[in-house]
Structures are given as C-alpha cells and as structure tokens.
Amino acid sequence: MILFALLLIPFSYLMLGLLIKKAKHKKRLALLLATINFLWSMVLVPIIQFKEIIVVQMGSWAAPYGISLVADRFSVLMLVITGFVFFLITIYSTQSVDKERRKNGFFFFSFGILMGVNGSFIAGDLFNLYVWFEVMLMSSFILIGLGGERQQIEGSIKYLILNLISSLFFVAGIGLLYGKLGSLNLADLSYKMALAKDNLAILNPALILIFVGFSIKGALFPFFFWLPASYHTPPPAVTALFAALLTKVGIYSLIRFYTLFLYYDHEFWSQVLLWMGTLSMVIGVIAASSQFDFRKILSFHIISQIGYIVIALGFYTVAGLTAALFFLAHNMLAKTNAFLVAGWVHREKGTLNLKALGDMFNKSPIWGVIFFISAFSLAGLPPLSGFFGKYLVLKAGIESGYILISLIALTVGLFTLFSMVKIWIEVFWKKVPEDSAHDLPLNLKPANWMLFSSLTMALAIVGMGLWATPIVEYCEIAAKDLLTPSKYISYVLGYN
Amino acid sequence: MEYIIAVFIGILYASGVYLILRRSIVKVILGVFVLSNATNLIIFLSGGIKRGGVPFIPEGAESVDPATISDPLPQALILTAIVISLGISAYILALKYRYFDITGTHDLDQLKNTDQR
Numbered sequence: 290m291i292l293f294a295l296l297l298i299p300f301s302y303l304m305l306g307l308l309i310k311k312a313k314h315k316k317r318l319a320l321l322l323a324t325i326n327f328l329w330s331m332v333l334v335p336i337i338q339f340k341e342i343i344v345v346q347m348g349s350w351a352a353p354y355g356i357s358l359v360a361d362r363f364s365v366l367m368l369v370i371t372g373f374v375f376f377l378i379t380i381y382s383t384q385s386v387d388k389e390r391r392k393n394g395f396f397f398f399s400f401g402i403l404m405g406v407n408g409s410f411i412a413g414d415l416f417n418l419y420v421w422f423e424v425m426l427m428s429s430f431i432l433i434g435l436g437g438e439r440q441q442i443e444g445s446i447k448y449l450i451l452n453l454i455s456s457l458f459f460v461a462g463i464g465l466l467y468g469k470l471g472s473l474n475l476a477d478l479s480y481k482m483a484l485a486k487d488n489l490a491i492l493n494p495a496l497i498l499i500f501v502g503f504s505i506k507g508a509l510f511p512f513f514f515w516l517p518a519s520y521h522t523p524p525p526a527v528t529a530l531f532a533a534l535l536t537k538v539g540i541y542s543l544i545r546f547y548t549l550f551l552y553y554d555h556e557f558w559s560q561v562l563l564w565m566g567t568l569s570m571v572i573g574v575i576a577a578s579s580q581f582d583f584r585k586i587l588s589f590h591i592i593s594q595i596g597y598i599v600i601a602l603g604f605y606t607v608a609g610l611t612a613a614l615f616f617l618a619h620n621m622l623a624k625t626n627a628f629l630v631a632g633w634v635h636r637e638k639g640t641l642n643l644k645a646l647g648d649m650f651n652k653s654p655i656w657g658v659i660f661f662i663s664a665f666s667l668a669g670l671p672p673l674s675g676f677f678g679k680y681l682v683l684k685a686g687i688e689s690g691y692i693l694i695s696l697i698a699l700t701v702g703l704f705t706l707f708s709m710v711k712i713w714i715e716v717f718w719k720k721v722p723e724d725s726a727h728d729l730p731l732n733l734k735p736a737n738w739m740l741f742s743s744l745t746m747a748l749a750i751v752g753m754g755l756w757a758t759p760i761v762e763y764c765e766i767a768a769k770d771l772l773t774p775s776k777y778i779s780y781v782l783g784y785n
Numbered sequence: 786m787e788y789i790i791a792v793f794i795g796i797l798y799a800s801g802v803y804l805i806l807r808r809s810i811v812k813v814i815l816g817v818f819v820l821s822n823a824t825n826l827i828i829f830l831s832g833g834i835k836r837g838g839v840p841f842i843p844e845g846a847e848s849v850d851p852a853t854i855s856d857p858l859p860q861a862l863i864l865t866a867i868v869i870s871l872g873i874s875a876y877i878l879a880l881k882y883r884y885f886d887i888t889g890t891h892d893l894d895q896l897k898n899t900d901q902r
Contacts, residue, residue, distance in 0.1 A: 416862055423869045430873070434880060442884045444899045446810065449877055453817050454805075460866055461824045467859065468831025518899050 291336065292345045292358045292411050295368065298326045299404035303397060312392045316383050319396040323379040326403065327372035333365045341770070342780040344413070352782045353477040359413035359781055362767035363614060367410045367541055370621050373749070374533045375403050377742040378625070382526035384738045385632050390436055390524065398435065399530060401428030406534045410541060413781055415463050415473045418542065422459070422506070426452055429535060433523045444522030451505065451515035459502030465495035476781035479549040479774050489553055496550060500561075503546060507539030509599060510569040513592045517576070520591075521584040521641075525632030528584060532591055533625040537617060540598055544613065547602060548771040555605060562603035567694055570596030574704040583631045583641040583716065586708050587624070590667065593701060594620045600698065601682045604689045610768035612681035615761055619666070619674040619753060626663035626746040630656060633739055634716060643715040650717040655740065657717045662747045664709035666754070669702050674753035677761065786834050790826060797823035809891045810884070814877055821870040825863045832859030 302322045309315050337343065337360070345358040360368070379399070386395050405425025412418040430452075434445035467473055469492055470481045482489065505512040516536070520528050551558040573593030580586045598620070601613035633656055634649060635641050650657040666673035669680075679702055686695035753760060770776060797819055804816025833856060840857035842849050888895060 416865070420865065420869075423873075427869075427872065427876070430876060430880075434883075437883055437887075439887050440899055442880065442887060443896050445880060446884060446896065447899070449873075449880065450805075450813060450817060453873065453877075454820070457817075457820050457824045461827050464824070464828035464831040464859070464862075467828070467862075468833075471856075473858075522899055 290345070291333070292343060292360055293347075294329055295326070295407045295411065296404060298322055298329065299400040299407065302400040303404070306394075306397045306400070312388055315391065315396055319379050319400070320383070322400070323372075323376045323403075326407075327369075327376040330365070330368040330372035333360065334369060337362055337365045342777065344781050344783075353472055353474045356417050357413035357474060357476075357781055358411045359476075359777070360411050361770050361777065362763065363541075363544070363771060364410045366614060366618060366763065366767060367537070368407065370618050371403070371406055371410070371534060374621055374625050374746075375399075375530075377746055378526060378530050378533065378629075381529070381629055381632070381739050381742040384734070384736055385526040385636065386524055393435065395432070395435060398428040398432040399527075401425070402432065402530065402534060404428075406538055409538045413475055415466070415475060415478065417473075418475075419456070419459055419463060422456065422538070422542075425535065425538065426456065429531060432527050433519060433531070435527075436524070438522075440522045444519035448515050448519035455502045455505030455512075458498050458505070462495045462498030462500075462502060465498065466492065469495065474781070475545070475549055476778040480778045480782065482550060482553055486553070493554075499546065500543075500551070500558075503539050503543045504565065505539075506536065507543055507595060507599075508536050508569075508592050509595065510565045510572060510592075513569065513573070516592060517585060517588045520588040521582060525584070525628060525635050528588075529625050529628035529632065532587070532628050533621050536591060536595060537621055540595060540617060543599070544602055544610075544771070547605075548610075549774050549777065552605065552774075559603045559605055562599050563691070563694060566596045566599030566603055567697055568596070569593065569599065570698060570701045574701050574708070577708050578704060578711070581643045583634060583643060583646075583712060584628070586712060587627050587631065590705065590708065591624060593705065594624065594667070596701075597679070597682050597698060600691075600694055601685060604685050604691065605772075606685060606689050607765065607768050607772060608681070608685035608688055610771055611761060611765045612678070612685045614764040614767055615681055615757075616678035618760070618764075619678040619750075622746055622750050622753065623663045623666040623673075623675055626659065626743060626750065627667065629739070629743045629746065630660040630663065633736060633743070636736065636739075643712065645722065646716045647719045647721040648717075655744070659743050659747045660717065661713065662750055664713065665706075666750045668706040668709045670706075672751075672754045674750050674757070677754060677757040681761070786836075787830060790830055790834070794823050794826050794830070797826070808893050810881055810893055810896075811891055813893065814881060817877070818870075818874060821866075825866050825870075828859050828863050828866065832856040 302318060305318060306315060309318060343360045346352060347356040402425050405421050405428060408421030408424060409418055412421055430449050433448055434441055470478055472478050472481060508516040520531060570593050573589050573596060577586045577589035580589060598613050598616050601609045601616060631641060638646055662673060666675040669675040683695045683698060801816045801820035801823060804812050804819060807813060835855045838853055838855040840854050
C-alpha cells in the first residue's frame with residue numbers, strides 16, 4: 290500500500306482533473322496533490338532505514354509470477370527528490386505557464402509524467418518498467434507539443450520519433466531476454482543469470498538492445514541528438530520538468546540494470562560506460578560553449594553532467610556509486626533551478642537570446658543570486674552541492690586508478706564554469722545592447738510564487754552543500770546495497 | 786515456422802529502417818509503425834511457437850509437459866505493446882497533421898530550425 294500510493298496520488302489527479310472545469314480549481318487540486326506526493330515520499334525515508342528494501346507484490350501474486358513493486362534506498366532517494374522538484378515546479382508553473390495551457394491540461398499531463406516517473410522508480414519488473422516509461426513518454430510527448438507553436442511542433446516531432454525508436458530497442462531487448470530466461474522479474478532474471486554464469490554470451494544481444502534503449506532515454510554521447518533539438522522549444526516550466534525528471538529516469542534504469550545484470554561482464558561494460566561517459570562530458574560541454582541561447586546552453590550541459598554520473602557508475606566501486614547517486618540528486622536540483630531562472634528571464638524579456646539580454650541583475654538582484662547559486666553549483670564551486678558531487682566523482686576515479694578520466698572530468702568542470710560565467714555576464718551583468726528593440730510583454734503580474742519556488746530550490750542546493758555528510762552517508766549505504774544484488778534478490782523473491 | 790517468421794521480421798526491420806531514412810515525414814512515421822510491428826513479432830517469437838498448443842492445464846492434472854502447451858505471457862505482452870503503439874500512432878498522426886497545417890510541408894529538411902548550429 291505504501292508504495293502503491295505513489296502511483297495512486299498522481300492517478301487521482303488524472304481522474305479528478307477531468308471533472309473540474311475551472312483553471313483556478315485545477316491549480317488548487319494540483320498543488321494539493323503535489324504536496325501530498327512530496328510528503329508521502331518523505332514518509333518512506335524513515336521506513337527504509339529499518340526495512341532496508343520495501344517490496345509489494347501486486348495482487349498478492351508471489352514474486353517471479355506477479356508484478357512486484359520494489360523500493361530500496363536508491364529508489365527512495367530518487368522518489369524524494371522527484372517529489373520535491375515536482376512540488377516546486379507545480380508552484381512555479383501556476384504563474385509561469387499561461388492560463389490557456391493550464392486550462393487545456395497542463396497539470397493533467399505533468400501529473401502523467403509524475404505517475405510514470407514514480408512508477409519507473411519502484412518497478413521491479415522489466416515489462417512494467419517499459420509500461421511506466423511509456424506512461425511518462427506519452428505525457429511528455431503531449432506536454433512538449435501543448436500550445437502548438439511552430440517551434441514546439443518541430444521539436445516534438447524529433448523528440449517523439451527518437452524516443453519511440455528507443456522504446457522499440459527496449460521492447461525488442463525485453464522480448465529476447467524473456468525468450469532466453471523465461472522471466473521478467475528483475476530479481477528473478479538476475480538470479481537466473483547468476484546460475485547460467487558460463488553461457489551468458491547468448492544474452493548479449495538482448496542486453497545491448499536494452500542498454501541502447503536506456504542510453505537514448507538518458508541522452509548519452511552518440512544518442513543525445515534529440516535533447517538539444519527539442520528541449521528549448523516548450524514553455525520554460527515544461528523544460529524544467531523534463532530536465533529534472535526524464536533523462537534522470539533513463540540514468541536510474543541504467544544504474545539499476547548495470548548493478549543487476551551487466552556487472553556479470555564487468556570488464557566489457559565498464560569500458561563501454563567509461564568511454565560513453567567521457568565523450569558525453571567533453572562533447573556536451575564543448576557544444577554548450579558555442580551556443581548563444583540560455584536554454585540551449587543548459588540543454589547541452591544536461592548531456593555533459595550525465596557523463597559524470599555514467600563514468601562514476603563505470604568505476605563500479607562503493608565510492609563510485611556513492612558519487613553517482615549524490616551527483617544525480619544534486620544535478621536534479623541545480624539543473625532544474627537554472628531552468629527556472631531561465632523561465633523568469635523569458636517572462637520578463639520575452640527572449641532567451643544572450644545577445645539581446647542584459648542588466649538583469651539590477652532588475653532583480655535576488656534572481657541574480659539564485660542563478661549564481663545554481664549555476665556555480667553546476668560548475669562545482671564550494672560550498673555548494675556541486676562541489677561535493679564533483680569531488681566524490683574525482684576521488685572515486687583516482688582511487689580506482691582512472692587518472693586520465695579524472696583529469697578530463699576536472700577540465701570539463703572548467704569549461705562548465707566558462708559557460709556559466711558566460712550566461713552570468715551576458716544576461717545579468719552587461720548593459721542592455723541598444724539595438725535590441727524587443728517588444729516587452731506588458732502588464733506583468735508579480736512573480737512571487739515563481740520566486741518562492743526558485744528560492745526554496747536554491748536554499749536546498751546550499752543546504753545540500755553545507756550538510757552533505759548525512760546525504761553522502763545515505764548514498765554510501767544505498768551504493769553498498771546496489772553492489773550486493775543478492776540482497777535485492779533475496780528480499781524480492783522472499784528467501785529470508 | 787520460426788525461421789519463416791524470423792526472416793519476415795528481418796524484412797520488416799529493413800523496410801522500417803529504409804522508410805525512416807526517407808525525407809518525407811509521413812514515410813518516417815510509417816517506418817516507425819513498421820518497426821513497432823516487427824518488434825511485436827519479436828516478442829511473439831520469443832515465447833516459441835507451437836501448433837495447437839493451448840495454454841490451459843487440463844482439469845485435475847498435477848503437472849503438464851511444457852512442450853505441449855504454448856506460453857501465454859508473450860501474447861499478453863504484445864497486447865500491451867500494441868495498445869501503447871496504437872495510442873502513440875494516433876497522436877503522432879495528429880501531430881503531423883498539425884505540423885502540415887502550420888507549415889504546409891512534408892519535407893524533413895524544413896525541420897531544422899530548432900537544431901543546434
């Protein structure tokens with residue numbers, strides 16, 4: 290029941306939202322349910338401390354036959370951050386998204402995304418994971434095109450077709466894996482792979498197909514082209530939601546999949562991950578430094594930051610996985626907040642072209658400080674959360690003997706700093722260029738709630754940097770759990 | 786029978802990829818449909834094909850020889866996959882229609898305004 294509620298809360302909006310006509314009431318209901326979802330995911334934190342892994346068998350069918358919902362410490366970490374980010378974005382979008390979109394189901398589909406994301410984090414069954422992916426993708430397809438501007442439609446066609454192809458890879462992989470092992474339960478599959486240790490080569494086609502599916506979803510190096518082509522087209526609140534949740538679900542699945550299946554052939558897969566991660570880092574950050582659009586720079590940085598998580602996973606030590614989890618959590622907050630600031634700039638100026646912007650700091654110093662905190666947290670300056678994320682990744686890398694990759698990660702950090710300073714100077718510092726005669730949006734209402742949610746997120750980033758120790762300790766226990774898949778297996782299949 | 790279906794899946798994948806590489810958006814969308822059907826057939830094939838092997842255990846039987854019955858699970862999975870791809874197909878066609886309304890073109894080359902340069 291306790292896990293099932295995480296699906297039921299977003300689902301209840303999908304049902305009740307249909308009955309309500311007025312935009313005002315829709316807003317209230319969305320705020321209420323987003324709060325409940327956040328609080329409910331917080332409840333899981335103390336429970337997971339003594340229960341280790343929460344397992345729910347849907348419909349009381351025993352483990353390998355029915356569908357199980359599983360939450361370990363890693364899932365709970367992701368659920369809590371998701372709940373927090375979603376809560377703040379819901380508050381933010383009540384003012385940022387125009388009334389027409391809110392009336393036509395903006396919240397409906399954002400709750401659809403929440404349902405898919407929550408479901409993916411607690412799915413204990415491969416096909417079930419696919420179904421939640423589709424719930425999430427279907428909502429995001431509609432959300433990215435909602436409004437029907439030309440740019441949006443173009444972006445959504447690219448986004449839709451490439452993500453559909455990634456789903457096809459994933460399903461084909463599931464089919465082949467089922468044909469070989471005759472099971473779909475993650476724990477049962479991992480257990481059966483441990484038994485068939487000598488003949489694992491026949492599983493490779495299926496594993497590679499699923500791996501490619503996750504890499505497209507997570508926007509890793511050779512598969513990232515859909516992301517920068519589509520993320521800057523929808524309204525800023527939608528981009529913030531996507532940047533916070535969608536690629537991270539791909540990375541979550543990749544980590545889960547690696548620790549349960551791919552580690553059997555560790556020598557091969559860790560090399561693949563290290564190469565893909567390093568290239569994502571470098572290419573993302575270099576491509577970002579050539580852009581002159583606020584959101585395009587940030588979109589390319591998503592790719593670069595995902596590279597850090599993937600190399601940390603590729604080290605495959607306790608320190609490495611701890612770093613990956615911490616970095617994932619930090620990145621969801623910092624990246625989202627940078628997009629939220631972009632949303633405010635867009636609202637004030639009607640454009641996000643760096644060349645036409647300027648002097649925003651004098652307009653509102655507090656938004657400037659918020660951007661400063663989130664951007665320099667992304668770049669990895671102490672005492673913000675990004676510093677500890679990068680420090681942990683580098684430490685894990687040097688400890689496992691990947692000196693070159695750690696050096697590259699360090700250099701990429703410098704380039705990130707360069708891009709962030711570029712945005713800072715162009716948007717907040719320099720004088721407004723005289724020839725940029727943009728017709729400003731008139732009659733703006735004050736953006737109090739946008740400021741509130743962005744400020745809360747900035748405080749969370751600072752807090753995550755100042756009180757990093759308990760979070761790192763939690764991530765360390767979660768990483769140890771991930772490194773002993775036998776524990777996951779025995780809890781899900783009920784051997785103890 | 787498995788071989789025939791396997792070759793058939795291969796042909797479907799080849800034609801799907803060919804369609805995806807075309808310049809017209811409609812053909813790309815058709816290519817996605819063909820690919821998703823090929824994928825559904827892969828799941829179908831993965832359960833093994835048996836002629837006339839209904840997935841029922843006869844009444845009163847303690848155990849049953851797995852070679853005589855077919856596996857019902859892949860068929861359930863395909864059903865789910867078909868429903869999902871039906872929904873997405875409807876949406877992608879609506880999206881294409883809207884795009885055509887706005888721009889009056891089918892050409893993928895006109896679609897590069899949002900790309901990184």
